[in-house]
Structures are given as C-alpha cells and as structure tokens.
Amino acid sequence: MIAFARFFIIAFIVLTVTYIILSIRGRAAARDRLEQEWDEEVQAGDRDAYIEEGLRAYDGSLRRKLILGVYVVPAVVIGTILYVVNHM
Template sequence: MALIRVLFIAFVVLTVVYVSLSFYSRARRRDKLEAEWDEGGIATPRDTFVQDGLRAYDGSLRRKLILGVYIVPMVLVGLIIYLVNFA
C-alpha cells in the first residue's frame, strides 16, 4: 500500500513538472518564431506564421522528448526496487 501511495505522489509531482516544462518549452518556441518573423523577409502575417510554427512544434521530436519526465524516473525507481530486492 505504501508503494502505491509513493507512486501516486510521484505521478502528481511529475505531472506538475511535465506541464510546467511543456508550457515553458512552447513559450520559448513562440518567442523564437516571433523573433524570426521580426527579423523580416517573411511574407505571411505574424499570427499565421507563429501558429503554423507552433503546429509544427506540436508534432516535433522535442515535444515527445518531454514525456521522458514520466519515463526516466519511473524506470529508475523500478530498477532500484528490482536491484535492492533481487540482485
């Protein structure tokens, strides 16, 4: 029962970290797209350019790598539990 409680708390904490990291990464990408548009040479309107860039970001590898926030700690905890109990 204690393991379930710890895993639940870890899941909640990792969810907060994931959401924060996701918002931060998306905001950074938006800033970079806006700066790129401000440099000039782009014929599309600013809002359209930024929205298209964010849509491309949503399908990018970087966006998927943020899911490692869940995977890496859970795998490490599982590995530690296995090694302590069975190795």
C-alpha cells in the same frame, strides 16, 4: 503495499505538475523563437499565421515528445533500483 500506492500517487502528481510546467515553458520558448525569427528574417505576410504554423510544427516535433521522458525516466530508475535491491 499501501506505502507503495501512496508513493506512486504522490510521484504521479509531482511528475504531472513537472510535465505541465515543462510543456508550457517549451511552447513559450518556441513561440518566442518564432516571433524573433519573424522579426529578424521573414517580415512578410501575416505574423500570427506564421507563428501558429510554427507552433503546429512544434506540436508534432521530437522535442515535444521528449518532454514525456518526465514520466519514463523516473519510472525506469525506480524500477531498476527496486530490481537491484531485491534481486542482487
């Protein structure tokens, strides 16, 4: 049981670091895309306001929520492996 707790803690730390990195990179990519879109197409109004509005839309988007799969997918895989090994 101690080994499982140790594995769980280490896995949680690694997944949290991965989640933070993916979140930062995703937000940076969205910002870059919005900046490029404004430079190429919009060029009217306040650039910073346009980018902030786009980032608010990104925060509520499905793409942002899919990053949470970093926690879900490994848990499902590990749970499936444990079930198959112990019950089949």
